[in-house]
Every structure is written in structure tokens, then in C-alpha cells.
Amino acid sequence: MKRSGSADLPLHYGYVPRWLAERMARLGLAVTESILAEYGREAFLSRISSPFWFQSLGAVMGMDWHSSGITTSVMGALKKAINPHAKELGIYICGGKGKFSKEAPAELFKIADQTGLDGNYLVRCSKLSAKVDNTAVQDGFQLYTHNFIVSSEGHWSVIQQGMSAGSKTARRYHWHSGQLRSFVEEPHTAVCGPNQGAILNLTAQEAAGARNGILHLTQEKPELMLQEVQQLVMPHHHDVRAENVDLKRLGTVLWLAQEQQPAGFEDLLLLQGLGPRTLQSLALVSEVIHGTPSRFKDPARFAFAHGGKDGHPFPVPLKVYDETISTLQTAVYKAKIGQGDKQQAIKALHELALRSEKDFVANDRFEELVQQERDNSWMYGGRTVFGKAQPPKRAKGVQLRLF
Numbered sequence: 001m002k003r004s005g006s007a008d009l010p011l012h013y014g015y016v017p018r019w020l021a022e023r024m025a026r027l028g029l030a031v032t033e034s035i036l037a038e039y040g041r042e043a044f045l046s047r048i049s050s051p052f053w054f055q056s057l058g059a060v061m062g063m064d065w066h067s068s069g070i071t072t073s074v075m076g077a078l079k080k081a082i083n084p085h086a087k088e089l090g091i092y093i094c095g096g097k098g099k100f101s102k103e104a105p106a107e108l109f110k111i112a113d114q115t116g117l118d119g120n121y122l123v124r125c126s127k128l129s130a131k132v133d134n135t136a137v138q139d140g141f142q143l144y145t146h147n148f149i150v151s152s153e154g155h156w157s158v159i160q161q162g163m164s165a166g167s168k169t170a171r172r173y174h175w176h177s178g179q180l181r182s183f184v185e186e187p188h189t190a191v192c193g194p195n196q197g198a199i200l201n202l203t204a205q206e207a208a209g210a211r212n213g214i215l216h217l218t219q220e221k222p223e224l225m226l227q228e229v230q231q232l233v234m235p236h237h238h239d240v241r242a243e244n245v246d247l248k249r250l251g252t253v254l255w256l257a258q259e260q261q262p263a264g265f266e267d268l269l270l271l272q273g274l275g276p277r278t279l280q281s282l283a284l285v286s287e288v289i290h291g292t293p294s295r296f297k298d299p300a301r302f303a304f305a306h307g308g309k310d311g312h313p314f315p316v317p318l319k320v321y322d323e324t325i326s327t328l329q330t331a332v333y334k335a336k337i338g339q340g341d342k343q344q345a346i347k348a349l350h351e352l353a354l355r356s357e358k359d360f361v362a363n364d365r366f367e368e369l370v371q372q373e374r375d376n377s378w379m380y381g382g383r384t385v386f387g388k389a390q391p392p393k394r395a396k397g398v399q400l401r402l403f
Contacts, residue, residue, distance in 0.1 A: 003173060003174060003175055004049040004050065004157070004174045004175060004176040004230065005049070005050060005051040005052075005174045005230030005231060005232065006051060006171060006172060006173050006174065006230070006231050006232070007051035007054075007055060007171070007172040007174075007231070007232035007233070007234065008169055008170075008171050008172075008231075008232070008233045008234065009066060009067060009068040009070070009071075009169065009170045009171070009172065009234045010066065010067060010068065010168065010169055010170075010234065010235075010236045011067075011068050011163065011168045011169060011170050012064060012066075012067030012068050012069045013069075014069060014309075014310070014385065015385070016063075016069070016073045016309065017309065017385055019318070019383065020062055020309050020316060021073075021076075021077060023061075023062070023318075023321050023322070023325065024061045024062065024063075024073065024074070024077035025077040025078075025080045025081040026081065026325050026329070027060075027061055027285075027321070027324070027325050027328070028057075028061065028074070028077045028078045028081050028082070029078075029081035029082060029085070030325060030328035030329050030332055031057070031285065031288060031289055031328070032044060032078065032081075032082060032089070032091070033089070033332045034289045034328060034331070034332060034343065034346075035047065035289055036089060036090075036091070037332065037335050037336075037343070038289070038290070038343070038347070041089075041090050041091060041151040041152070041153065041155070042151070042153075042155055042178065044091065044151075045149060045151060045155055045156065045157045045176060045177070045178070046157075046176060046178060048149060048157050048159065048174075049157040049158075049159075049174045049175065049176035049178075050174065050230060050293060050296065051172060051174050051230055051231070051232040052230065052232055052293070052296035052297060052299060053288070053293070053296045054070075054071075054074070054159065054172075054174070055070060055232060055234070055296070055299035056288055056296045056299040056301075056302045057074060057288055057302075058070030058071075058073070058074045058299075059299050059300065059301075059302035059303040059305070059308075060284055060285055060288050060302040060303075060305045060306060061073075061074060061077070061306065062306040062307060062308060062309055062316045062321065063308065063309065064238070064308045064309065064310050064312065065240060065244075065299055065300045065302070065303040065308060065312070065313075066234040066235060066237075066238070066299075066300070067234075067238075068161065068163075068169075068170035068172075071145060071159065071161045071170070071172050072096075072097045072145050072161070075093070075096065075145070075147045075159060076096065076097070078093055079093040079096065079147070086111075087114070090151055090152035090153075091149065091150075091151055091152075092107075092111050092149070092150050092151075092152075093147060093148075093149050094107035094108055094111070094126070094147065094148045094149075094150070095107070095126075095145075095146045095147045095148050096145065096146075096147060097144065097145040098144060098145070101130075101143075101144070101145055101146035101147075101160075104123075104126050104146060104147075104148050105123045105126065105127070107148075108122045108123050108126060108148065108150070109123065111150065115152055117150070117152075117154045118154070121154075122148070122150060122154070122156065125148075125156060125158075125177070126146070126148045126158065129146075129148075129158045129160065129173075129175045130143060130146050130158075130160060133160060133162065133173045134162065140164045140166065140167070141162030141163060141164050141170070141171045142162050142163055142164075143160055143161070143162045144161065144162065144163055145160055145161045146158070146160040147159045147160065155177045155178065156175075156176075156177045157174070157175060157176045157177070158173070158174070158175035158176075159172065159173070159174055159175075160172070160173050161173070174230075232299075234299075238310070238312055239312050239313070240300045240303055240312055240313040240370065241366075242364075242366040242367070244298060244300035244301075245298050245300050245301045245304075245366070246297070246298045246301055247362040247366060248357060248360055248361075248362050249295075249298075249301060249353075249357060250301050250304060250362075251360060251362035251363075252353050252356050252357045252360045253280055253283045253284060253304070253353055254280060254369075255356070255360065256279070256283060256349075256352060256353050256356060257276045257277070257279040257280035257283060258276050258280075271327070271342075271345050271346070271349065274323065274327065275323075277317065277320050277376075277380060278320050278323045278324060278327070279349070280304070280305070281305040281306060281317075281320050281321070281324045282324055282327060282328075282346065282349060283349050283350065283353055284301070284302050284304060284305035285305055285324055285328065285346075286346050286347065286349045286350035287302075287350045287353070288302065289346070289347070289350075290347050290350045290351075291350065300313075304373075305324070306320065306321050306324070307373070307377070307382070308384075309384055309385050310384055310385060310386075311374075311384040311386065313370045313373065313374075314370065314373040314374045314377050314382065315374070315377040315382030315383055315384045315389040316382065316383050316384065317377060317380030317381060317382050318380070318381035318382070318383055319380045319381040320380045320381075327342075327346070328346070330342060331343040331345075331346055374389075374392075375392040377389040378390055378391050
């Protein structure tokens with residue numbers, strides 16, 4: 001069997017304040033709807049099964065860029081926002097943290113009744129992924145959260161997390177039904193040891209043979225049946241440092257937002273009226289929606305959209321956050337009624353930044369840039385779990401740039 005990836009994260013205790021949780025749900029729904037409209041449900045499942053993309057999504061939502069809390073907070077926000085629209089979107093989220101993880105089977109059977117999917121098959125996949133990560137692989141991490149995301153076509157992803165009290169770290173595991181095809185089509189890439197014979201595609205509706213194949217595979221040694229594709233290991237330091245960020249990519253976004261008149265900016269006329277700071281955030285959100293997998297190797301960069309609830313790299317700018325959400329929601333709504341120009345303008349924002357990277361050269365003023373964001377945070381309604389951002393006591397200096 002083949003995971004789509006895993007992430008090792010420092011344990012981070014704390015809470016998500018209501019003012020952020022509500023915004024996370026609204027932004028999460030807008031991002032999800034944008035992906036579904038442009039690329040479809042399978043693309044959404046593929047993205048969410050990537051530990052790098054998932055961490056980037058959490059960072060752009062205003063969560064602490066490296067912490068274990070991203071997992072439960074992001075999935076909680078997505079479940080709250082998506083499930084009321086699940087029939088329309090064709091995406092359902094089950095499970096959760098602690099006692100809610102045990103509700104996944106009942107939730108899946110309910111979805112199966114509504115959609116005609118094979119509930120027994122889905123529950124078996126849910127339980128098996130948890131068994132493999134919690135029992136078959138003795139890596140010292142005890143699962144405490146399990147989320148099963150399924151589409152109306154029966155494809156699915158799993159995001160679950162375990163805790164190691166000894167090392168004070170958490171490990172997040174990602175699964176994707178699309179990845180599970182590989183042990184049928186190319187056994188040598190996912191299964192070692194004696195040939196078990198033909199196994200049906202796990203994403204197919206003929207679930208009986210697939211279930212038997214899965215159960216048979218679990219009898220093999222874990223190290224032979226499990227290969228990780230992606231592994232994300234986050235540092236223990238809380239602050240965002242230059243080595244955590246691709247400065248060329250971040251600098252291009254800042255240049256695009258501050259200059260506002262690069263070649264090709266005419267593509268963005270429908271975004272006129274947005275201030276430079278909102279354009280900066282929107283460019284990073286646009287990359288989460290439209291970026292290719294290779295764009296998410298430095299999740300910390302996406303914290304420069306809306307900061308972090310603990311103030312790293314800077315307080316969450318609520319005014320900017322709300323304007324970003326409003327812009328995305330308007331674009332999604334207009335696309336639904338056949339007016340997709342604004343949604344294409346948001347996509348063009350990422351494409352323009354991508355083209356501009358070729359000749360861009362960043363400077364070494366990263367720490368000064370972070371300090372500038374902190375100093376200016378109060379103007380954008382900056383807020384952390386510790387309170388509202390205040391104007392700096394020192395005199396305001398010149399505007400700094402990473403270009």
C-alpha cells in the first residue's frame with residue numbers, strides 16, 4: 001500500500017480564537033469552491049493529500065506555519081464550511097479529533113445512503129488507513145485525529161495525525177485513493193515480497209475483491225507494504241526565518257503587489273481597487289488554488305498572506321483577510337452565474353507572478369521586511385491570541401522591500 005505522504009510537526013498547544021476560526025471556515029470554503037470550479041473534485045482530493053499543500057493552506061489561513069495545530073484546525077474549519085454544501089459540491093468530510101474520529105463510520109454510512117456509494121467499502125478504507133498508521137506501523141505515534149474526505153464519485157483522501165509524547169512531536173499521515181491504484185498497475189513501486197495475485201483497483205466500484213485484497217496485504221510486514229511518497233519535516237523554531245522561505249518567490253509577490261504596473265498587469269484590471277497589501281495576500285491565495293505541486297516546498301512563505309495567530313511572522317491582518325475572502329467569494333459567485341472574469345483575474349495574478357520570477361533577484365533584507373509587517377500590522381486590524389496589534393513606539397521608517 002502507498003501513502004501519499006506524511007508530515008512531522010512540533011507539538012503546539014493553544015486554541016483558535018473565534019475571530020480566526022470563522023474566517024478560516026469562510027476562506028477554506030472559497031478556496032475549495034475555486035478549486036472545484038476550475039479543476040474538479042479529484043484535483044481537490046489530490047491537493048489535500050499532499051502534506052506540503054496542506055501545510056501551505058493552513059499557513060495562508062492564518063495558522064502557525066509549522067505547528068501540529070494546523071491539522072485539527074484546518075480540517076475542523078473545512079468540515080464546518082463544506083458539509084452544509086456537500087450535496088452541491090460533491091465533497092463530504094467525516095471524522096475529526098478525539099471522539100469525533102470515531103464517528104467517521106456512521107457518517108460514511110449516512111453519506112452512502114444519500115449518494116448510493118458503497119458504505120462498507122468506504123468504512124473499510126477508513127478503518128484500514130487508521131490501523132496501518134496506528135497499529136501496523138509501530139513508529140511511536142498514537143493517533144488522535146482521523147478525517148476521511150470522500151467525493152460523490154467514491155474517491156477519497158485521509159488525513160490523520162498521531163502524537164509522540166516522548167519526542168513532543170506529531171506526525172500527520174496523508175492517504176489518497178488515487179495513489180492506491182499503483183500497487184495494482186505497478187506492483188514493484190508499492191509492494192515488495194511474494195506476489196499476491198491480481199488485486200482489483202481500490203477506486204473501482206467492485207469493492208468486494210478490493211476489500212479482500214486490502215485485508216490480505218495487511219498480513220504482510222509493514223515495511224514491505226508501505227512506502228511514503230512525500231515527507232515534510234518542520235523545524236521546532238516558531239519564528240519564520242529566511243531559510244524557511246523561497247525568497248525569490250516571496251519577493252516576486254511583494255514586487256507585484258507594491259509596483260502594481262508590471263508587464264501584463266492589464267490582465268488584472270478586474271482587481272483594481274484592491275490595496276497593495278490585499279494584492280499580496282490574494283497572490284499567495286491564488287497560488288494555493290492554482291499552483292503546481294512543486295510550488296509548496298516552503299509552506300512558511302504562505303504565512304505572508306495573513307500572518308499567524310501567535311504573531312509569527314506577524315499578527316493576522318483582519319481587514320486584509322476579510323477583503324481577500326470577499327474578493328474570492330464574489331469571484332466564485334459570479335462564476336456560478338456564468339461570469340467568470342473575476343475568477344480568471346485571480347488566476348492571472350498567480351500566472352503573472354510566475355512569469356515574473358524568471359528575472360527576479362531578491363535582496364537580503366528579510367528580517368527587516370518581517371519587522372515592517374509587524375510595525376504596519378495595526379493599520380490592517382492586526383490581531384493575535386494575545387490581543388490587538390499596536391502602533392510601533394519608534395518613528396516609522398521607510399518602506400522596505402525584498403527586491
